[in-house]
Amino acid sequence: MPAAIEVRDLHKRYGEVQAVAGIDLVVKAGEVFALLGPNGAGKSTTVEILEGHRPRSSGDVTVLGYDPETGGRRFRERIGIVLQEQAIENQLTVTEALRVYGSMYPHPRRPAELIELVGLGEKATSRIRTLSGGQRRRLELALGLVGDPDLLFLDEPTTGFDPSARRQAWTIVESLRSLGKTILLTTHYMDEAQNLADRVAVIAHGEIVAEGAPDTLGGRADASSLISFRVPSGPIHLPAGIEVSPGPDGVIQVRTPDPTRVLHRLTSWALDRGISLDGLTVTRPSLEDVYLELTGGEE
């Protein structure tokens, strides 16, 4: 299958500001790809170039076989765009808006079907003016899907959602994935990227600083784990060969690439002496830790 999105050496400058400084990106057809990055890192600019909203300064961009700058009507018939905070004509009803926007595409999806998909059934004939913030976002998602696109751009799809609305949005994205749609989403929620994306790229300062599956991003798979626990006060001699460091609040921490072996030694040592290891936890660096490290902790 050919790639849905191919980007080589993309640059975008605004006056003296280099917003995008040499990005390479390949998104395969049928993939859910997440762009992570702090505000101002260049992720919105990149996505807007891919959508055809913005010309690039240099580089090669192919989206669904088209150059977004020149693809025009045929290109836009095959993509769907869900931007954040974008108004829809307030005077129309939900069904009317879906019908009007659908009429611009050769193969529109039926309004009733989309309303069902995003769960706006009880609002189908209400004016858009009367929708709550969450309902409006769901309508925006429906509008992104109205042309039955091959590629869907989702710009921070769940920002401002409550937890249950987020779950619902994720379920919709999952169902789109199963239909074989390619999805490019931007987000700054780590759990969203973790849950939805097949692959993730982290953008900082206009460049991609890491790329991979959420589980392996930034060497997560190989990174050392952190074992922490408490022991009763008093002099304690831990088994030899385990390097400990004091954590906050008297917590003892052990950093190791081999948690299985270390844990075994620790627990048998503790059982032998009748000591309890209070609050024993093993953690791997979260996607968030990796992300903060990669982007220099800015947000």
Added chain:
Amino acid sequence: MRARPTLGRLVWQQIRYQNTIFWRTPASAFFTLVFPLLFLFVFTLVFGNDDIPELGVTTAQFYAPSLAVFGAVSATYTNLAITTAISRDEGILKRIRGTPLPPWVYIAGRIGSATYLAAVAATIMLGVGVAFYGVRIFAVSFPSVVVTFLVGVGCFAALGMLVAAIAPNGDSTPAIANATLLPLAFISDVFIPPNANAPSWLSVIADIFPLKHFVVAFQDAFNPGVVAAKPSWLDHFQWDHLGVMALWGVAAMVLAIRYFKWEPRSGERTGRRRRRRREPVSESA
């Protein structure tokens, strides 16, 4: 499976949907359709409906065509400028730009809808004039009325899009549109009949702008004296007035296309860019 929608169908659909939005916005419907009628009502109440001595036509025979033009101009110039700029601020224009709808179809839909509303406004005005104020319509000058209407409405639709194109944001557009239209209306024979005592430079200024040409061409077509003097319907076309409006319309259209923006100017990125460009100016000031 349906085929790609035809352009004609898309334009028609856009006109219909812009009309729906208009009728569901009571404030703009009121200002465009009812407001000019209030003027007719008040003017005939204050001045009575006898002949205006200098003109030889009744108050209503003078004001109905003038206010029909005023309504048509409100429906195109003021209305298009304000609603287009607001739609841009809200991001609706950007949303449209992300769909396969050709941009010109969207603009054509807006202008088509505004033209229709201008026709409704003018028809209501003339209809009320005929029904309640004894206004007379002449068959021989009616072709000229229609052509003048279309050229005038095209001209003011282009000017309205130009205001939308250059206005910094939707909040400032009503002020820009009204501050340009209302003073011009006062010197363009809309509210005040031509007066021999007025300084001549005032009418020279008015002649430069298109509104007076629209108004005068309309008034002449409804003036029994003028109509009686021109037996052929062809004689009623006033090419000088039409020419001035066409010139303004084409110039406005060229500039509107040149400067039109689909994205809000208050957007984060554009805002930052603008500030940066302004810096040297503020430092030297």
